[in-house]
Amino acid sequence: MWKYILKRILEAIPVLLIVYTITFALLKIAPGGPFDSEKQVSPEVKKALEAHYGFDKPLHIQYTSNLVKALKGNLGISTRFKGRTVREIVSEGLPRTLVLGGMAICIALFFGLLAGVTASLKKNTLLDYIPMSIAMFGICVPTFLLGPVLVLIFSIYLGWLPTAGWDASFQHKILPAITLGAAYAAFIARLSRGGMLEVLSQDYIRTAKAKGLSPQRVLFKHALKGGIFPVISFLGPAVAGLLAGSFVVETIFMIPGIGKYYVQSALNRDLTLTMGMTLFLSFLIIGFNMLSDIFLIWLNPKLSFSKESK
């Protein structure tokens, strides 16, 4: 197992390098720069601004020097938030996004698995249709609709919760967490139901039942392990995405996390921040895909990633 983990960590290096290269290229090809604005800047001013960030140097020098700096942990200064380092910006916003994402994952896993597993066990009964319809609802109602509706109900009309913002209180967190978690809960519900159905009709489940094992034991010891395979595979990138933050939810609820930066830094051509966010997301993706694969092995020890021997 440890050999496998080490292998995956080593593989991460070329992945990160390629991501860095592609992103760098995209940023330089995309038209418009960080200093373009409605009131046109004179060429002299533009040059002066670019000099502050090293954008006036030849491309290959920018490429290598940024890479070297990044390896040392210096991700540069943002062009959109003058004077702020990328590291500072990300480290300030990250805890909030993590908390929000974490809460959303818990909600999603709890309700999603609950609904999906129940539905698969009670297939084609009301306990199947109702949770699955609610799940479909979760998919049909996009985040940008669910958020405002929840705010209108619980904040404006009922007055129980604040409309936006983020601080230590639970009241500020609950609506965004539900909004964010709902869509994922729906996905998890559907995927787990599908996965469970696959497994439940397998011979080894029948054997277990025939052997006289209690339904709970069958469920938890045998069925669940196979049934949540698709959920685990889905969760890898999904969790990474959640932890990277949701642009929509953070905008609706004015949450100072890092989710907004993905979209905005690219739209602002904030080269340093975009690169910082991309590398960060890449870390998360690689990490969680790896965790998800490890989890798959743990669930099914017969699994192996080795080449087909025959």
Added chain:
Amino acid sequence: MNIFKKTIVLFTLSILFACTGAKKSSQASSNSDGSKVFNIGNGAEPSTIDPSVATGVPESRIITALFEGLVSFDPENLKTKPGMAVSWATSDDLKTYTFQMRENAQWSDGTPFTAKDMEYSWKRILSPKLGSEYSYMLFVIENAEEYNKGEVKDWSQVGAKAIDAKTFQVQLKAPTPYFLTLLYHSSTWPVPQHIVEKHGKIDSLNNPWVRPENIVSNGPYTLKNWELNKLITVKKNPLYWNAKQSKIDVINFYPVESLQTEERMFRSGEIHKTNTIPAHKIETYQSKNSNSLHLKPYLGTYFYRFNVTRPPMNNPKVRQALSLAINRELITKKVTRGGEIPAWTFVPPNTAGYTSQTKLSENIEKAKALLAEAGFQDGKGLPTIELLYNTQDTHKAIAVALQQMWKTNIGVNVTLRNQDWKVYLDSQKNLDFDLSRAGWIGDYTDPNTFLDMFVSGGGQNQTGWSNKKYDALISKASITADPKARYELFQSAEKILLTELPILPIYTYTSKYLISDKIIGWKSNILDWNLYQYLDIKE
């Protein structure tokens, strides 16, 4: 599955339980200690709050709380008032201004404020390496532009000098009647030399002197707290020369970007003022809560640029036809709905007393005739016309409406192309469009800020249009001292502009937002600029 059902019930109950209890903790109009708090939805996280570097409106709102310039103004009528300078005298040739600085003026750390601070600040904004985007505001000063471009290397040759600690003298290139109004703009306001140089060089862009732990300011408020993308808090500055005027103790600036979220925050009382208001909500507020609705004229024009370098927009008749064939009032009443005023001129009417005598008109028959004269009877034979706009609901709505008007009224087919902001700016700069959406907010109250955009090759021109007579008129106006004569020159210039029509004026902006009637003393002026020291909050 009883366990599951029980868990769900338990979960929901605990959430409901956690929700009850004090809801709007920190966002009332008074703190628990009775201090007065003004909560503002500021539209976006400021890029910086360094006066020499900042460019946007959200930035200027915060800077207005923290700093003050040489002169101040009356928010009611925009008349010049003393600021850091108590008085000033002009020379006979109107080219020299001598300012007397205020006695006992201080920075918020107790350091005395002197004329040397003014000189340093202007040297800073004009430093070639700093890259300030508003350096051009001071180009009316002798050798300022040359210094900024690196052509003059010796600062002492620039016409801005501290004669002594209490006297600041400015030497202009030519008589500039609107010079004092230029100084309303925050880019010309002072920065503390002792703090700036403590944390960096005069021309280092990312100088951390503006951080809450470092910053020192001279205005009615000081920076107390700055959490990126979350909140900026300023509190009353007791060392401000007019501190007893300020009634509000604390101002919170929230960087709310979503218009819908902002409106909801206003409704729930979490903020007292919004940055803007979505068009479809204006009617609701007009009928239900018109006291909170602020819709007043604003110094800006919404217009389209024509690309006159390629067909069919290279033909003035086509351009005029397009201008005649639309219904501006329908746009302002039914699409934008914010009380905007249809634009028959490019310079907003009554800008510092100037209104263009040449006016545009609307006439579908005339439009059809012009189009036929240009060889495109009923719109036939026209090459594809593309209308470029950047991703935003208002721009899209206006473009869609105009597209239909042209199609229905004169048979001209325009296709729409939307691009994200930066790509749009790039396309506009490279003249990769036929029609492009645009807007211009005046930097100062004078027709010049609008008209000098379209001189040949000017950076803001971006239409490819060039007219030597126009250039000559603008250039002459910049050295004309007599206000009447000056305005005559502008009349002639605008006549050329509105006849050749390299641009299509659509409406004059309004400033539109919600503001709680708890706020006392809020004034309307065409710069939509208020000074916080004159405000109060009703409990």
Added chain:
Amino acid sequence: MSTENETMEEGTSLWKDAFRRLKKNKISMLGFYALAFLIIIAIITPLIAPYSYEAQDLNLGATPPSWKHWFGTDSFGRDLLTRVMYGARISLMVGFIATAVSLAIGVLWGTIAGFIGGKTDTIMMRIVDVLYSVPFILLVIVLMVVVDTKSPVTNLLLMFFAIGAVEWLTMARIVRGQVLNIRKQEFIEACFSMGISKKQIILRHLIPNVLGPIIVYSTLTVPSVMLLEAFLSFLGLGVQAPMSSWGLLINSGVEKMEEYPWLLIFPGLTFSLTLFSLNFLGDGLRDALDPKSSAD
């Protein structure tokens, strides 16, 4: 021992069998008919739409449903029913084509990676990691620059490509996970010992057994594709105003839901109807294709 009265069970293929079973599933067939209805309406929209999708009446503005306008009108006075119908054309096309593309690529990619394993799996999955990480918005922006998007057809095609490029990734991961799970099972080993070619194993034995989650995830991909389209059209890639799609209609409907709720309700309901139908049909398909369901 057979007698003359017993008839032999006819051998049938997996697909015929599945189709038969599907037809028996009432809810799934309901979903099928609903979808078919929507698709047919979408196809014949230009013939039957009551109004033009772009003709405005600014003085009319937004009005609630009435006899003249069954779904009401939007802020420009445009008939909402017509716009929902034209929106169906865009959304259904995007939904199905982009999902099909992501399905094709994802299933192939995941199966090959999972089946062959070893270095191939590593390289293929690391490529997936890279593609996940690259900022999507930038990719779209650069795509729009590199490919001339002046004609609406190119614009749409490019959007399909962009969406497909993003959506196949999770599908590949899910498929790979399933394949890894199954490939060690006895019946696969049996296939090997029987000497069946790898291609045959993949096509006739592996894929049918991983179909379940694939179908489920596809029904989940369609809505997220439709919403992604709204986001892309917002950026300028895809649908240009005044044309619209369900995603865009819902987007603008949300903003106005307090003032003009019908602008949200009708596109929202149509969108949900499509997804529910797809969902039930997908479930039915999954059940029908499950080779381990007991014979009827």
